[in-house]
Amino acid sequence: MQRETVTPPKLEIEDLHVVFGQGTQRVEAVIGVSFALGGNECFGIVGESGSGKSTVLRAICGLMPIRAGRILIDGEPVQAPRGRAFARRVQMVFQDPYASLHPRHTIDRVLSEPLAIHGFADQQERVIQALGDVGLGPAFRFRFPHQLSGGQRQRVAIARALILKPEILLLDEPTSALDASVQAEVLNLLTRIRQEQGLTYVLVSHDLAVIDHMCERLIVMQNGRTLERLDASALAVHDVATDYTRALLQASAGYKWDAASSGAAFAKRPR
């Protein structure tokens, strides 16, 4: 945010508000969230369910109504509705590869569709290239999602996001449905692609360790608000300001035996 105005940030979110429903049903999902990131950066958003972290990504994509605030790419406000030009620059990878791929479409069809929409001529080459980029051979082209493992499916979802050569990738819990060893492979893949293609990432996760591994800077969200801004060096030495972030740090280290979790917890109930 203290960046020179000469080169505007790649992606900038200014005081974003997302509200659902009305009256008693009114839910403020995102309340005044702001952040900015430069080109080729990986920015992290960490929080638990209901914190509004995924809603931020969906709002950027135009999948959620924005009540107030601005979204700028290279200093230009995004259009509403988003349109094709936006899709060429920004793509999203969703959490669950079991749900985000069409069960009756072959991988080839899944990957060709964005190319057809955007009128590319060399579809075949691009599909094969995209599969290669994510470490899947051309043999996977005519398979169906149910013939792939979870990790392979998530690779296909990443290939689909990359096939239009976007500049920004929005990653919504890309590894939380995967086993630990597969998570390592997918995270390494994402790191490699970012370096090779100069991509900018916004990574959303509930796992602080994943965010710390991938991102230099991050925000912690709770109940729709930004609770804390951190960078990885502060996180490494556990230099955090709020109890909530401390609890997240604690949780990623495993279970801790302390007074609160021992038998004493029965006598005095928390809160």
Place this chain on the structure above:
Amino acid sequence: MSGAAGAAPRPLLQVEDLRVSFRTRTGVVEAVRGISFSLGRERLGIVGESGSGKTMTGRAVLRLIRPPGRVEARRIALDGMDLLALSERRMRAVRGERIAMVMQDPKFSLNPVMRIGRQLVEALQVHSKVSRSEARSRALKMLEAVQIRDPERVFRAYANELSGGMGQRVMIAMMLIPGPDLLIADEPTSALDVTVRAQVLGIMDALVRERGMGLILISHDLNLVATFCDRVLVMYAGRIVEELDAGRLSEARHPYTRGLLNCLPRIGGGKAPLPVLDREAAWSA
């Protein structure tokens, strides 16, 4: 390591050479391939990745695997009682009363069209003759024991009115009402937020210790199991590849366990590529 546990008079649960297989169109799939372990009144963790057979192990103990699945074992004994020899009717009495199971997601294991209170009371009345008012007061007490702040409200609520953490506490309460000897918890906290996770585990541990129950915690999370349990079994491709005291996980020998430990990102662990697991065919041989 099993020698130390063997000093106890009789293990609570004894499993010898357990095999679970499924006949499919493409041949027989062996989910569990001859595993043996015993459990005292302790916290035993079973870790492994998806498809390693850890859930099938838990279900096989309860005889919850239906055809075409096949369960074979030299012996599955609870407190010396051979579970494989029991009739289906007697097995039903064992389930819930002697061995209880907590599943992963409370959304799918609570009845959506029945109030929580009725489900709890039912769990109690199936196994013992108690009056309705006594069942009710015991159910409310149990909800309090799992640290639900407003037990009266939860008693009247439907499952969809509860958060994930609350739902899982209700599940634990329901499982513990008949006072089982053994609790099998299959990924009990995977659907929960990390800050709620510690609370639910703490509740489970305190209950287990107070009642002197045995606990099998099935999880994919090596860190969690290592910090929570006394002993850990690491499963890979239907076999136990390593058995460890939880505190000595860092001394794990098997390359699979080591690989699993190393591939987790750590806070402050730097940005270097994570070591990936090279699966060797010999591990599953």
